[in-house]
Structures are given as structure tokens and as C-alpha cells.
Amino acid sequence: xxxxxxxxxxxxxxxxxxxxxxxxxxxxxxxxxxxxxxxxxxxxxxxxxxxxxxxxxxxxxxxxxxxxxxxxxxxxxxxxxxxxxxxxxxxxxxxxxxxxxxxxxxxxxxxxxxxxxxxxxxxxxxxxxxxxxxxxxxxx
Amino acid sequence: xxxxxxxxxxxxxxxxxxxxxxxxxxxxxxxxxxxxxxxxxxxxxxxxxxxxxxxxxxxxxxxxxxxxxxxxxxxxxxxxxxxxxxxxxxxxxxxxxxxxxxxxxxxxxxxxxxxxxxxxxxxxxxxxxxxxxxxxxxxxxxxxxxxxxxxxxxxxxxxxxxxxxxxxxxxxxxxxxxxxxxxxxxxxxxxxxxxxxxxxxxxxxxxxxxxxxxxxxxxxxxxxxxxxxxxxxxxxxxxxxxxxxxxxxxxxxxxxxxxxxxxxxxxxxxxxxxxxxxxxxxxxxxxxxxxxxxxxxxxxxxxxxxxxxxxxxxxxxxxxxxxxxxxxxxxxxxxxxxxxxxxxxxxxxxxxxxxxxxxxxxxxxxxxxxxxxxxxxxxxxxxxxxxxxxxxxxxxxxxxxxxxxxxxxxxxxxxxxxxxxxxxxxxxxxxxxxxxxxxxxxxxxxxxxxxxxxxxxxxxxxxxxxxxxxxxxxxxxxxxxxxxxxxxxxxxx
Numbered sequence: 001x002x003x004x005x006x007x008x009x010x011x012x013x014x015x016x017x018x019x020x021x022x023x024x025x026x027x028x029x030x031x032x033x034x035x036x037x038x039x040x041x042x043x044x045x046x047x048x049x050x051x052x053x054x055x056x057x058x059x060x061x062x063x064x065x066x067x068x069x070x071x072x073x074x075x076x077x078x079x080x081x082x083x084x085x086x087x088x089x090x091x092x093x094x095x096x097x098x099x100x101x102x103x104x105x106x107x108x109x110x111x112x113x114x115x116x117x118x119x120x121x122x123x124x125x126x127x128x129x130x131x132x133x134x135x136x137x138x139x140x
Numbered sequence: 141x142x143x144x145x146x147x148x149x150x151x152x153x154x155x156x157x158x159x160x161x162x163x164x165x166x167x168x169x170x171x172x173x174x175x176x177x178x179x180x181x182x183x184x185x186x187x188x189x190x191x192x193x194x195x196x197x198x199x200x201x202x203x204x205x206x207x208x209x210x211x212x213x214x215x216x217x218x219x220x221x222x223x224x225x226x227x228x229x230x231x232x233x234x235x236x237x238x239x240x241x242x243x244x245x246x247x248x249x250x251x252x253x254x255x256x257x258x259x260x261x262x263x264x265x266x267x268x269x270x271x272x273x274x275x276x277x278x279x280x281x282x283x284x285x286x287x288x289x290x291x292x293x294x295x296x297x298x299x300x301x302x303x304x305x306x307x308x309x310x311x312x313x314x315x316x317x318x319x320x321x322x323x324x325x326x327x328x329x330x331x332x333x334x335x336x337x338x339x340x341x342x343x344x345x346x347x348x349x350x351x352x353x354x355x356x357x358x359x360x361x362x363x364x365x366x367x368x369x370x371x372x373x374x375x376x377x378x379x380x381x382x383x384x385x386x387x388x389x390x391x392x393x394x395x396x397x398x399x400x401x402x403x404x405x406x407x408x409x410x411x412x413x414x415x416x417x418x419x420x421x422x423x424x425x426x427x428x429x430x431x432x433x434x435x436x437x438x439x440x441x442x443x444x445x446x447x448x449x450x451x452x453x454x455x456x457x458x459x460x461x462x463x464x465x466x467x468x469x470x471x472x473x474x475x476x477x478x479x480x481x482x483x484x485x486x487x488x489x490x491x492x493x494x495x496x497x498x499x500x501x502x503x504x505x506x507x508x509x510x511x512x513x514x515x516x517x518x519x520x521x522x523x524x525x526x527x528x529x530x531x532x533x534x535x536x537x538x539x540x541x542x543x544x545x546x547x548x549x550x551x552x553x554x555x556x557x558x559x560x561x562x563x564x565x566x567x568x569x570x571x572x573x574x575x576x577x578x579x580x581x582x583x584x585x586x587x588x589x590x591x592x593x594x595x596x597x598x599x600x601x602x603x604x605x606x607x608x609x610x611x612x613x614x615x616x617x618x619x620x621x622x623x624x625x626x627x628x629x630x631x632x633x
Contacts, residue, residue, distance in 0.1 A: 073160035080154060087143045093150075093212075094201040 005054065012054035019047040027122055028115075037118035041125025048130060057137060068130045075123025082117040144190060145197045145214035147183035148222045148261045152176060156254035166245050173233055173250040180257075181226040184219070191219045192613065196620065196630035198267065206632045207331040211267035213631055216616035217467060218264040221394060224471050225264070227599075228386050228478045229257050231592040235482055236379040238588040239489070244289050244377075252289065253383065256282035263391050267631055269320065270327045272395065273313050276359070280306050283388060286380045287372065298375035305368040309358035316351040323348070330631035333402045333624050341406035349404035349411045353396065353418075360392020362452065363421040366445050370429065373444075374437045378485030381437065385444050386478040390470060393448060397455045397466065401621040408458055416456040420547050422449030423554045430561035436484045436494045436569075439561050440477070443520065446554055447473040453551060454535035455621075462538020464618040468607075469531030472519075475600045476527060479516050480562075482593035483509070487569055489589060492579040496565060501574035509590065510570040512597045517566060519600050521559035527604035 023043030030036030051060050086095040098112035155176025162168045191197055191214055200209040214222075233253065240249060259279025266272045284306075288299040321327060323344055324335040336345055354365065361369040373384055396415070404411050426445030433439050451473065454466030484494075486509055491499045503510045515526070522528035532555060539548030603610070620626050 069163065070161060073157055076157045076160075080150070080157065084150060090142060092199050092201055092203050093143050093146050095203040 009054050012050055016047050016051055019050065020044060023047065027118065030118060031112065031114065037121030038125055040118075041122040042129065044122070044126050045129040045133075048126075049133065052133070052137070057134070068127045068134065070127075072124050072127030072131065075120045075125075075127055077120070078123065079117050079120030082113055082120065085113070142199055144183070144187055145199060145212055145219075145265060148180050148187060148226060149258055149265060151180040151183060152226075152254040152261065153258040155180075156251045156258065159251040159254065160248075163248070164246065166242055169245060169250050170237055173254065176254060177226060177230045177233055177257075181223070181230055184223040184226050184261075187214060188219045188223050188613075191216055192616065196627065198630045198633075200631075207326055207328040210271050211328055211330065211631050212265050213267035213330075213627065214265055215620045215627060215630070216613060217394075217397075217620060220467075220471055220613060220617060221264045221390070221474075222261045224474050225257060225260050225387055228474060228596075229253065229383070231478065231482070231596050232379050232382050232386075234592045235382070235485070235589060238585055239379055239485065240377060247289060248285065249289060252282045252285040255279075256286065256383070256387075258282075260387050260391055264394060267329050268327055269317055269329055269332065273310070273317060276313065276391070277310060279388070279391065280310070283384065286383070287376045289380075290377065292375075295375045298372045301368055302372040305358060305372075309355055312351070312358075313355045316348060316355055319344075319351065320348050328631070329398070329402060330628040333628055334632070336403055337406065341404065345404065346407050346410055349400070349407075350414065352399050352404075353411075353415065356392045356395040356399070357418070358392075360389045360396060360448055360452075361422075361445055362418050362448060363425045363445075366422065366425065366448075369445065370438060370441050373441050374435075378481060378488065382478050382481035382485070385441065385481055386474045389444055389448055390474055393451050393455075393470065396452060397621065400455065401458075401463075402624045402627060405458075405624065412456045412458060415452060416544065416547065419449045419452035419456060420550055422446075423453070423550060424449075427554055427557040427561075431557060434496045434568075436487060436496060436565060439565060440480050440484060443480075443558060443561065444477060446558060447477070450532065450535060450551060450554065453547065454531075454538060457535075457538040457542045457544070458622075459538050459541055460618060460622060461534045461541055463621050464614050465531050465534025465536075465538055467531075467614050467617045467621075468534060468610075469528070472527040472531050472600070472603060475596065475603060476516060476520050479593060479596040479600055480520065482589075482596060483513050483516060484565070486586070486589045486593060487513075487565075490578060490581055490586065491569070496568040498576055499569045499574075500572040501570075503570040504574075505578070506586075508594075510566070512594055513570070514566055515601065516597050517559070517562035519597075519604065520562055522555050525601075525604055527600040529604065530607045 023040045026035035026043060027037060027040030030040070048060070048064065083094045086093055096113045098110060100108050100110050103109050155172055159169055159172055162172070187197070197214040198211060200206050200211045202209050256279050259275050259282060262275035263272055263279060266275055284299065284303055287302055288295055320332065324332050326332055326335055357365045373381055376384070400412065400415060423446055426442050426449060429442030430439055430446065433442070451466050451470050454462045454469060457463070487502070488494050490502065490506060493499065519526035519528050522532045532551065536548045536551055539551065
């Protein structure tokens, strides 16, 4: 008998976006409150795992057509690039910079290069965690 | 360029990341790896020259003041080790092109090598004890990939042991750093040294010193913590074995030398006595193993254990002759072990076996291989014009100056055992008549495998002959080890 997952799938479609938005919030809040790239990345991974539980692997790969190994590579490049930017200014490696910018929607916002580094961490965490899950659950 | 000392770490890391994007394109991977290693080697040579002319290079990441950020320090010892590491990687990578096989190359073989080199160079350069732990993990996790890649039954079994031992030793490393941090309240290595000399090494610091010896002793395989090494190193293919044998145990030795010359120098009667006794026992255990086996790989693997003992014995003397002997022997041993593993890889390729009893008569068909193996074997044993001589001479001189006559004699006697063990390979494999028909081998593949091995042997000869020219570099390295104040002043300026 084929099971009917309609409740699980419908709930997942809604809950996925709530978890994903929360993970983005956690990611951006990392500088002033608990959170950051690592937790944010794991939460996003959690959201994708929920999709994997409700649907099957093929459907999710079709919906999210990313190569997660490449995503890990891009994350590492972002992190290394942020840190090496300082080489061109002849200051010690990993020296960060920040400034206040006036953005159209947000008003005066303080932007820090540590954010780009954190985005790299985010991508590495998502990329490697999903790669692990895909390769363990993949071949059946 | 104040960031110069980081280039040998960043460049392999950058190229390893790049390689992740070209998983299926083996040709691109090979070219990028070669470019990456050559560029890193060039940067490390520039660094070596800068350290020679301008003194110790130190930088604290993120523009923080010295004890609060992560310091990276490149003194002569670490610059020499970083250069040797990249030099060996270059030859082993070239050797891998013909030897490792496409199946492995397709599954992140080259990225794993470059990540491992990142970790090794980082561990040699860092000036922060917790950062050293992180770099240890970087190199260990990459080495887990290399040891299991290919997935043969033997590799799976031995990688389980290897990972288990290293996970336990890493946990012990964290615990030891936690103890140290709770006593001195700092992680910067120069600052730790200052804080320890302020309290004049009470009992708890000596306990931590012994814990560090256990942690790094597992990584660097000293007696009685070397039990995992012979089995695990015999499992992976030859280029990986050469990388492991030449680099990984040396990181443990470097860490022991660094901590025992920078931190724990106020109660040497206890700590360095233990180090000396253990290193003598390591030499004896290695000698027994090297004579016991009739297997090419095992004989050279036990020679790693002997060399670990000899280097640490030299370092434990804490006098100028012993210490500079240890530095000379450390670099020599990295080069010669790389050369020997590549050469026995060629022998195994020709005969199709690593069992000495099944081979013979190779001198008639492969004379150059025989003569170069003989030179490498003499170099390992320390015959005068070759590379192993000066290091061991200085170590024995240091032992006699410190009054450890019997230990010095044991070190001398171990040379005979080393010579006997590697000459047995020469006699059984190259003399006499061929016992079984050789499997069909490709002459072109043979030449391609021989080329990097031969150049490496020539380099060890140059290292032996050019001792006089290398002496100023070694003196600089020894000075920093014997006078921690030079190191501390460079970091906390």
C-alpha cells in the first residue's frame, strides 16, 4: 500500500521557508547576538533535510540543482579571499575593515568584512553537510 | 611584504580549493598541482632567504597586538622545514603522475595532498599552541583521506586503526592545552614561555611537559607509542607512504623540539632525561624491527622509527653540538626517506612484490637503480661524504660533551644496524640470480618513476657535500632553539 504524505508534504512546504528565513536571520545577527555562519549554515542544512524527509532525493536535487562540492569550494574561496585582501594593503593577514554605509532601504548600516568571511563559513557548512547526507543516503 | 611568511601556507591552500572545481579533469588537476607546488616552493625559498638576511619573521594575524592575536613565526628552523616539505612534495607529486592511477586521481587525491601540505607548513610556522592543534587536525584529516583513498581491504583496516589512534591523541592534545591554559592563562607560545619562566616551572608544568611528550610522541612515534605506525604506513600506495614517512612524523618531532626548547627549560634534569631515555629506547625498538622483517616497506618504515629516536636524542642533549646535529639530521632524514621510499617504489614496480625473498639479480637488468639505491642506503647510514654523516657526528659529539657516553655509543651502534638493514635489501634484491621471472613492465613508466627519485638522491648528495655552505643556516636555527629569548623578543617586540 502506498502511504499518503500529503499532510507532511504540505506542512514541509510552509515550514521550510520559516526555518530558512530563521537561518538567514541567525546568520546576519551573528555579530551582535548569538549566531553566525556555522549555526546559520546548520539551520539551512536542517531545512533541506526536512525537504529530503518529506520528498525523495531526486525531487530535492531537481528543486535545488546545486553541486554542493562546488558550493564548499566557493565558500572556501570567499573565506580565503576575505583574509587575503589584507595582503594587497600590506597589513597583517586577516585584518578586517568596516565602515558605515547609507543603504537605500536600511538607512545607515555598519558593514564589516567579517560578514563575507562568515558567508564563506555558511557555504562550506551547507556544502559539506549536504554532501555527507547525499553520499550516505544517495545510492540505494 | 610583511605577509611573506604566510605564502607557503596560503598558496597550497588556494590551489587545493581551485582543484575542487576540476574533479573530473585529471590533466588540469595535474598541471594546477604542479604550478601550485612550484609557486609555493619559490615563495618558501624567498622566505628562507629573508629569514637569513633579516632575522626572524613574525606577524600577528588581524593586526592585533602580539599575545592577543594568533602569531605566526618563521625562524630559521621552521623556514628550513617548510622549504624541505615543499621540495619533497614537488618530487612526490611528479612521481604520483605515473604511479598513483587515474581512479585515485579522480577522487580528490591532489587536493588532499595540498591540504596536507597546508597543515604541515602551518604547524611548522605557527606561534600559537592552539593554532598548532588546528593545523595538526588539517594535516591529519587530509592524511585520513590519503590513507583510505582507493578503498582496498588493507587500507580500510589500517585507516581505522590510524584514525582511532589520532583521534585519541588529538583529544589528549586539547586536554593538555586546557591544562596549560588554566595554569599560565595564555596560548601564544612566546608568552607561555615568559609566563612559565616567571613561575619557574612548578610541578604541574612538568606534568604538562610529560603530557605534551605523550601527545607529540603519538604523532611522532616514539617508544612505546609507535605501535600504530608500521601497520598503518604499509597500507597506502608508495607516493602516499613517501609523503607520510617524510613529513608526518617530523611534525611531531618539531613540536617536541619546539616545546622542549621554548617552554619546559627550567627542570631539564627530569623532562629531558625522560626524553633521552625514551629516544634511546625508540632507537633500539626501531633497530629490532628493521632487522626482523624481510619486507622492503617494513624495513624502511622501521628506519623512520630509528631516525625519530636519533633526532630526539640529539635535541634532548640541550647543548650546541647536539642541537645542531638534530637539525642537520632532521632535514637529512626528510630528504633521504623521501628518496628511499620512491626508490623502493620503483623496485616494487619492477618485481611486483615487496617480499625480499622473492627477488634477486636486479643489478643485471637495472644497474642505475642499484647504484642509486646503494648511494641512498650509504647516505641513510651516514657514510662520510654523504648527507647522514654530519648530523650523526654532531649528535654523538653532543652526547659525549654532555657525559652520556653509553647513549652515544648506542646511537653509533644503531648506524651499523641501519646499514645492515638497508644493505640486506641491496644484497637480496640486486645480487645473485633472479629467482622468479619478472613481470612485464613498461620501460617508459620505469623511466618516469626513476627521474624524481634520482634527482632526490642527487639532492641528498649535494646536501652532504655542501655541509659547509649550509652551516650558517643551521647555526641560525640552533641559536633560536638554544636561546628562547631570541624567539620571544621577535614575537613580543
